[in-house]
Amino acid sequence: MRIVFKTDYDQDIRLFRHGGAVCWYGCLGAALLLAPWFLGEYWLSQIAFVCVYGMAGIGLMLLSGYAGQISLGHAAFFAAGAYTETLLLAQGWPFPLTLVAAGLLAGAVGVAIGLPALRLSGIYLAIATLAFAFIVEEVLARWESVTNGNNGLNVPLARLGPVALDPNGRLFYYVALCAVTLLMLAAANLLRSPTGRAFVAIRDSEIAAQSLGVNLAWYKTVAFAVSAAFTGVAGAFYAHKLQFISPEAFTIVLSIELLVMVVVGGLGSLHGAIYGAIFIIVLPELIGVAKDYLPAGVAGQPGLKSLLFGLSVIGFMLFEPLGLHGRWRKIQLYFQLFPLYRRATFKRQRSYLRTERLR
Amino acid sequence: MGIEAAQFTQQVVSGIAIGSVYALVALGFVLIYKATEVVNFAQGELLMLGAFLAYTLIVLLGLNFWLGGLLAVVLTAAFGFFLERTVVRPIVGQPVFAIVMVTIGIGFVARSVVTMIPPWGVDTHVIQTPFSNRTLSVAGVVLSQDHVAVVVLTVILCLGLFGFFRYTTLGVAMQATSQNQLAAYYVGIPVKRVFSLIWAISAGVAAFAGVLLAPVAFVHANMGFIGIKAFPAAVLGGFGSIPGAVVGGVIIGVVEALAGFYLAEGFKDVAAYIVLLLVLLLRPQGLFGATARKKV
Numbered sequence: 132m133r134i135v136f137k138t139d140y141d142q143d144i145r146l147f148r149h150g151g152a153v154c155w156y157g158c159l160g161a162a163l164l165l166a167p168w169f170l171g172e173y174w175l176s177q178i179a180f181v182c183v184y185g186m187a188g189i190g191l192m193l194l195s196g197y198a199g200q201i202s203l204g205h206a207a208f209f210a211a212g213a214y215t216e217t218l219l220l221a222q223g224w225p226f227p228l229t230l231v232a233a234g235l236l237a238g239a240v241g242v243a244i245g246l247p248a249l250r251l252s253g254i255y256l257a258i259a260t261l262a263f264a265f266i267v268e269e270v271l272a273r274w275e276s277v278t279n280g281n282n283g284l285n286v287p288l289a290r291l292g293p294v295a296l297d298p299n300g301r302l303f304y305y306v307a308l309c310a311v312t313l314l315m316l317a318a319a320n321l322l323r324s325p326t327g328r329a330f331v332a333i334r335d336s337e338i339a340a341q342s343l344g345v346n347l348a349w350y351k352t353v354a355f356a357v358s359a360a361f362t363g364v365a366g367a368f369y370a371h372k373l374q375f376i377s378p379e380a381f382t383i384v385l386s387i388e389l390l391v392m393v394v395v396g397g398l399g400s401l402h403g404a405i406y407g408a409i410f411i412i413v414l415p416e417l418i419g420v421a422k423d424y425l426p427a428g429v430a431g432q433p434g435l436k437s438l439l440f441g442l443s444v445i446g447f448m449l450f451e452p453l454g455l456h457g458r459w460r461k462i463q464l465y466f467q468l469f470p471l472y473r474r475a476t477f478k479r480q481r482s483y484l485r486t487e488r489l490r
Numbered sequence: 491m492g493i494e495a496a497q498f499t500q501q502v503v504s505g506i507a508i509g510s511v512y513a514l515v516a517l518g519f520v521l522i523y524k525a526t527e528v529v530n531f532a533q534g535e536l537l538m539l540g541a542f543l544a545y546t547l548i549v550l551l552g553l554n555f556w557l558g559g560l561l562a563v564v565l566t567a568a569f570g571f572f573l574e575r576t577v578v579r580p581i582v583g584q585p586v587f588a589i590v591m592v593t594i595g596i597g598f599v600a601r602s603v604v605t606m607i608p609p610w611g612v613d614t615h616v617i618q619t620p621f622s623n624r625t626l627s628v629a630g631v632v633l634s635q636d637h638v639a640v641v642v643l644t645v646i647l648c649l650g651l652f653g654f655f656r657y658t659t660l661g662v663a664m665q666a667t668s669q670n671q672l673a674a675y676y677v678g679i680p681v682k683r684v685f686s687l688i689w690a691i692s693a694g695v696a697a698f699a700g701v702l703l704a705p706v707a708f709v710h711a712n713m714g715f716i717g718i719k720a721f722p723a724a725v726l727g728g729f730g731s732i733p734g735a736v737v738g739g740v741i742i743g744v745v746e747a748l749a750g751f752y753l754a755e756g757f758k759d760v761a762a763y764i765v766l767l768l769v770l771l772l773r774p775q776g777l778f779g780a781t782a783r784k785k786v
Contacts, residue, residue: 199587258766262722273756440595444598445599
């Protein structure tokens with residue numbers, strides 16, 4: 132077991148807790164950089180997808196996992212990013228600039244929904260974001276002069292200087308990897324700043340945060356804006372991956388998929404966003420593999436994916452509310468403390484809103 | 491009566507009919523929310539399940555419409571009871587997030603299981619009722635009997651529920667539970683069983699809405715998405731108010747019908763959500779809700 136002695140206040144907010152962490156992240160980075168030489172095009176493309184979903188996951192994690200605001204409307208920000216990217220590229224803007232614009236525009240949309248959301252909390256917020264996402268979807272379908280309605284738009288190839296980025300190619304993989312790493316670092320940095328601390332304070336108790344002088348309205352808006360901007364960048368990459376976008380790609384199902392991602396990954400950890408993204412990508416793969424072994428009546432069902440989706444959400448919420456990251460932490464702790472591990476370490480506290488508990 | 495006015499009346503009546511379905515689903519939300527502080531995102535799926543059960547009993551097994559509908563409601567209510575006992579109860583007292591996610595998960599599972607059951611599948615089905623394809627003509631306004639039946643049955647159900655909550659011991663116990671769980675527990679109300687029963691009633695109401703909706707719309711796996719439209723209804727009425735949910739549902743239905751008729755294409759689908767956002771912006775406590783400050 133590694134015991135980190137704290138000899139400096141700065142140690143509390145360092146990005147890496149100790150040298151071992153630097154080493155492991157370095158190994159992961161090296162493996163990902165070298166991956167194109169070992170993996171086929173298909174797997175490379177899947178990892179790029181994980182990166183794309185991971186970006187959105189980081190965004191939603193900031194909002195839901197850290198600031199504690201539920202959003203059932205992240206598909207709207209995703210769509211804002213994807214459409215901005217497509218339209219600006221078609222206008223002839225250079226590629227990295229369109230990404231920034233996609234992020235900024237989605238962020239602005241985030242502020243637009245964040246402003247009314249200031250007065251709402253909990254379930255009302257979830258419903259308001261849901262309503263907002265429906266309205267955005269309808270606008271995309273009806274604003275035909277710009278979005279081409281339900282016929283959708285073809286996404287032009289992105290170009291880095293003279294080189295075109297093939298969405299299944301090596302270069303696109305590196306660009307996506309680079310982007311997700313940058314966003315991850317940005318999120319980690321944000322979280323160790325006063326802003327990030329304010330997010331966590333709001334999540335844990337709005338009243339306590341307010342009493343400590345946290346401006347709820349301001350920080351909730353910031354949380355929405357940042358989260359939407361991250362999701363917008365993810366949407367831009369998503370547009371490139373799909374090469375064709377239409378309003379059907381950005382429905383409530385996508386919003387829920389994103390939410391499932393952060394829940395399964397583990398709320399309240401940036402790692403969880405990536406684990407969740409891996410889960411989302413790997414689940415259909417696993418179903419594909421399992422189909423060969425299942426009886427034909429079950430394997431051919433189109434609803435299999437959403438069934439497993441639903442079951443995993445219920446299962447995680449009931450038995451592993453901290454998600455995949457929580458499971459990993461428990462395993463880690465078990466070995467660190469070897470004979471002394473106590474299950475109660477991670478016990479959830481129940482809270483009752485109006486009354487005390489019954490038992 | 492002029493043609494304009496007749497058209498207007500027809501739109502309003504069909505709006506009230508669809509609004510009644512929204513109202514019933516919203517009623518289910520509110521019942522559960524008031525009592526257990528759980529928001530059930532799977533209410534629409536319970537409606538879908540009720541409609542499919544009714545389809546099976548009435549069309550596939552050839553039962554009488556009334557008997558089949560009643561059985562479907564009872565079966566769905568039993569399912570609601572079971573659901574509360576197995577999935578929802580362990581999550582009571584957890585953060586809102588957990589509860590929202592679990593009920594969304596239930597919705598996912600219900601939708602995909604329905605598509606996997608052989609006679610149900612992904613196709614759309616129709617239930618013939620005693621009122622199908624008949625019209626009623628009142629003062630020059632032609633009304634579909636289906637729509638009128640929906641409204642009348644909704645009114646009857648609401649009166650029945652009102653009587654139940656007002657005059658029966660169980661109903662009063664449920665009211666007590668939703669006002670203060672601990673106090674209810676102290677006076678000897680089995681709070682946990684009451685929770686299960688409230689879920690059962692709520693699921694039954696949803697199934698009733700499903701049976702009513704089945705002849706007007708179609709029975710298919712995604713019909714549960716109508717449940718999402720019931721959120722605006724519930725919020726408009728003030729989330730914790732039962733009469734509010736009913737009034738809100740009817741208003742949303744009428745607004746939607748009129749928006750579909752008078753405004754450009756596309757407004758029909760979002761009208762409910764625009765109303766919702768406006769209500770949240772201007773009057774977050776809804777029409778019937780009481781303003782309450784959160785206490786520490």
